[in-house]
Amino acid sequence: MPIRPRVLLAAATTLSLYALLAPAHSLAANASAQEPSAAQLIERLGLRTAAQPVRARPGWRPPRIVLVSEQLHHLLPVLQQQAPRAKLIDIAAATPREIAAADATIGVCSAQVLAQAKQLQWIQWPAAGVERCVQQPLMRERQPLLTNLQRTMGPTMAEHVLGMMLVLSRHLDYFLKEQQQAVWAQDSAPRLADLEGRTVLVVGLGGIGTEVARRAHAFGMRVTATRASGRTGPDYVSYVGLPDELLKLAKDADFVVNCAPLTPQTTGIFNREFFESLKPGAYFISVGRGRSTVTADLIAALSGGKLAGAGLDVVDPEPLPSDSPLWRLPNVIITPHVSADTPLAEEQRTALLRENLRRYVAGEPMLSVVDIERGY
Incomplete structure (x- = not known):
């Protein structure tokens, strides 16, 4: 490939090999065996644990419907393990009735969904930066619980x-x-x-x-x-x-x-x-x-x-x-916004998604809670 000024050829080659040899869906399939334990993840990354259990929040209940981003469709099987009594639905396949009844979302925070999901209590954002979510007017109006993947990358x-x-x-x-x-x-x-x-x-x-x-x-x-x-x-x-x-x-x-x-x-x-x-x-x-x-x-x-x-x-x-x-x-x-695209980061992101879903179902203190007003 031709060299552009100061483009990292070696890094690009390595990232391409990762994409070919370790696609996200194959990593998810082995998540249970390879992920660090919750305690290891918290200690290794210095994750912040909420002071109060989530069950103390007004409106909390074990989730019945959780909407999941299309980009996280490959994680549905491993996420379902953490919430066996809930219905996890790819947002692309969700009906208007299911959206309206949703208790939580993972990777979904659009204005359209927020307007329809009036019972929504928790949003797990699938990245560290939450600006696209907190800028939604309904987020400040309703103040749902928002968590992110800070520190995993x-x-x-x-x-x-x-x-x-x-x-x-x-x-x-x-x-x-x-x-x-x-x-x-x-x-x-x-x-x-x-x-x-x-x-x-x-x-x-x-x-x-x-x-x-x-x-x-x-x-x-x-x-x-x-x-x-x-x-x-x-x-x-x-x-x-x-x-x-x-x-x-x-x-x-x-x-x-x-x-x-x-x-x-x-x-x-x-x-x-x-x-x-x-x-x-x-x-x-x-x-x-x-x-x-x-x-x-x-x-x-x-x-x-x-x-x-x-x-x-x-x-x-x-x-x-x-x-x-x-x-x-x-x-x-x-480099085209790829600095977090490695197997280790993917493993840690998946581990935190799974652990926060487990905690929410059990009503325990959540990890990596975002201050909506501050934006992080």
């Missing part, structure tokens, strides 16, 4: 971030291109750089950001971060600031990593003012949400030499149009 996405950082700092894409031409480019190679001793600013020290920070620290990097929920953080983060300290912290960063959820407060925060605050030679990595970045301002920073390079797994808009200048800039890595 953090380790996998953090590896993707470090991979991008290494490709950029070591110019591995340059050497791949020279290799295809059978060129021994020792004398003409660009100058390589170490990660050790560099400063990385993690914007959004949540489940993904914490895993990025952990791995960056292991590489000998100094880690700073911002988070909206307070200044606390793990020992390997040298400073945790509030969101209004973004520009101050960005001035000292060699790498900035966007791990923030998309909320009204984070939309467009990586703009012209932000990029102008960076020191020359800094790199920008984005795995959070594309709309946190003003694309035109990012292109200007890259084209003008303010940024040394960027690694983008999320962009705005998605899919990225073929005429976007980002495709042709020589200092950009683009």
Whole structure:
């Protein structure tokens, strides 16, 4: 395949092999045997457990009808094991009467379903980012229980971030291109750089950001971060600031990593003012949400030499149009929102879906409850 500027050929090949050798439906079929236990998952990922059992919520009852997203159809058999007395229905096959009587949904949060499902008590979102769900007006009006898959994809996405950082700092894409031409480019190679001793600013020290920070620290990097929920953080983060300290912290960063959820407060925060605050030679990595970045301002920073390079797994808009200048800039890595698409992440997502369904049926405290007003 032809090389686009700074596209990760090796990563793309690996992901393609995963898609061929370990499709999602085959992973689901072996879920019971391969998934970690609930206790292991909670400890490994630091999942948050609700303070109160879900049975204490007004309106709770063991679910009779659970609507499941078409994209999760392959998980119906393993999910049904957790709710043997409930009727789990693919939303594409659900009748208007079944939708109206639904107690819960997994991966379904459309305006149409919310309007029809007036008895709906619980929504399990099948990803970490919940912006498409919480933006529905009926969510704030009715305040159903909303849970997500936060932290299940953090380790996998953090590896993707470090991979991008290494490709950029070591110019591995340059050497791949020279290799295809059978060129021994020792004398003409660009100058390589170490990660050790560099400063990385993690914007959004949540489940993904914490895993990025952990791995960056292991590489000998100094880690700073911002988070909206307070200044606390793990020992390997040298400073945790509030969101209004973004520009101050960005001035000292060699790498900035966007791990923030998309909320009204984070939309467009990586703009012209932000990029102008960076020191020359800094790199920008984005795995959070594309709309946190003003694309035109990012292109200007890259084209003008303010940024040394960027690694983008999320962009705005998605899919990225073929005429976007980002495709042709020589200092950009683009992956198409695939940083969480690995067998490990799939295993952990499935395990949390199963465990939260089991907990809801039993009336136990739920995992990964979302604050609808805050959006995460």
